[in-house]
Amino acid sequence: MSVTLKDIAKKVGKSVTTVSRALHDYDDVSPETKELVHRAAEDMGYTPNIIAQRLQKQRTDTIGFILPTFGPRFSDPFFSEFLAGIGNKAAKLGYDLLVSTHPPGEEELKTYRRKVQSYLVDGFIIVRTRRKDTRIEYLCQAGFPFVAFGRTEEACDFPYVDEDSEYGMRLLAHHLADLGHQRIAFLAAPEELMFAHFRLKGFEEGLADKGIQLDEKMVVFGDLTQRDGFRQATSLLDLPDPPTAIAACNDLMALGAISAAQKRGLIVGKDIAITGFDNIPLAEHSHPPLTTIHQPIYQIGDMVCEMLIKRINKEPLRSQSVLQKPTLVIRESCGEKYINPN
Amino acid sequence: MSVTLKDIAKKVGKSVTTVSRALHDYDDVSPETKELVHRAAEDMGYTPNIIAQRLQKQRTDTIGFILPTFGPRFSDPFFSEFLAGIGNKAAKLGYDLLVSTHPPGEEELKTYRRKVQSYLVDGFIIVRTRRKDTRIEYLCQAGFPFVAFGRTEEACDFPYVDEDSEYGMRLLAHHLADLGHQRIAFLAAPEELMFAHFRLKGFEEGLADKGIQLDEKMVVFGDLTQRDGFRQATSLLDLPDPPTAIAACNDLMALGAISAAQKRGLIVGKDIAITGFDNIPLAEHSHPPLTTIHQPIYQIGDMVCEMLIKRINKEPLRSQSVLQKPTLVIRESCGEKYINPN
């Protein structure tokens, strides 16, 4: 089928060993032979069989990434951007990327285990960490290289990159409080997600800083989709004493909340303030443009990937973990100072 | 390091051959031996080394997908959904998915070639086909299995799934014309993309059906992002005689156009009609909700993946190519009948 080292060896009348070594530029091969071999390889259109190389070298130069998909209509812009970040970096460093899609749950761990045990990947990138994360538990205990985007409450320590969601949410809480809002709602996400936990916590603290206590009736939980943002925001607006500001746990839900408010005839940025978190590209172009917290997803993907590859190669990491300070992006969805109409 | 067939063989006192055959349930192994081997394998925590299997079997059970990324801030919800479609199907059929990210261009082809020649994947999924598509040319000529989402103008024939963009756009054109619009603009995409070509063509034809000629000053080109949709729509609205309807080549640009119109103080669905194409999840929740053409991206991914795997296994395809008839989703971005205010 395809041309192998053996074919080249036969053609140039040397051994397979010599051909291999010539191609790898070992210095126990004479310049003439090297020249000869290279030319033959070129002529015959040789490309190494990577599978064979991998078997021999006992490494795959591949990193694994398991996309947590939820149902068919899955499409968090977050992931395509993150994927682009790790994909481009991996390619640059000569690594392939093996992607699987898998809903979180029982089966998920098996997928990890299989890839680890049968040597399909050299390391993993973990995303959407959970407070108690069995994936991380497993990989830690197996001593398998991985880097996470996000922290966890597990005991083991491991390299990660994370954004300081707590800090970011505090920024937003302060912003809303400074605008004069008092009845503030929070559109939260499932608490088992580590980042959702931090965001809720940060928001509570931020309000507390300003002497406001987050009313627990004002906290509703959504599944991070726009659709659910719409639904949950609607239920908030249906309260007898509805909020004048809604902070959502992510941009997608905030966009849903904006639709919900507008459906009620409210003018977002005047009658009600709404904030997001992530600064996805859409946030800039929503109507009104969304005030949110910026998170450099592409760069984080890039960084996580680089850390993982260093770890695979046992190179020292500059730092075991990175906690980024996010920034507040003020657009128009909160408007000016809020004047209580009463 | 890890337990191999040899280890098991040693433990049970049989040959490696027998162990292998026992595990594969060959019937020239006695039931007792099978039992013995299976138990030992279980006990010792054996998992086959897939790399070795691949080398031996000369196939990888992996399919390749190269994501055409454009710059860092890349995030077409389209791709995450499509990826989920192929990923889930691949997993179900026991295939892995090797994903690369690569900007279209010179280098791109090398990435394909490398993966083909070094046996990294058994087949490819091609997406965003171009009128003249070197990837398809190459794979055709190399006789390598692939399935495309989209058609091309290349001579070779190959299996694909595509949506009838021409038909879909005609639907939209008719809809706008029926609403009474006369000055209609088209927010097109680079014509080298096959689907962009079809969409423009279909739109022109659709208007022609209604006796309207598409004015070439009313056709502007964008890069499919929301940001560019905003920019290009703004330039349309700046014309001395601006359009009363804008049809965008995809939803993302339509969303940008909505923002542009709203920034002008226009009420979308009353002062101006705007349409999209794709029906991404966001379209349902934009403000106003977007009238668009539905494209079942997840299912298409699923189908493409299944076709590819059949092709790899040389099973017959039910049909070499599938052309889906899309459907019109009428929401609120075109409003009711348009009354010319003059």
Add this chain to the structure above:
DNA sequence: ATTGACTCCCAAAACGTTTTGGAATAGAAT
């Protein structure tokens, strides 16, 4: 006794590469 059929097993080759541990030759130094 020989043949045939059947059951259970295995040594060796193969997949394509890299690495190990020399071997062979030539020239220079002793």
Add this chain to the structure above:
DNA sequence: ATTCTATTCCAAAACGTTTTGGGAGTCAAT
């Protein structure tokens, strides 16, 4: 003549699996 050093090469083992092509033993029919 012998030893040493350099230079250039290669056979064989190794990575872990599957497949090929039998071998050995048993039992029954001839």
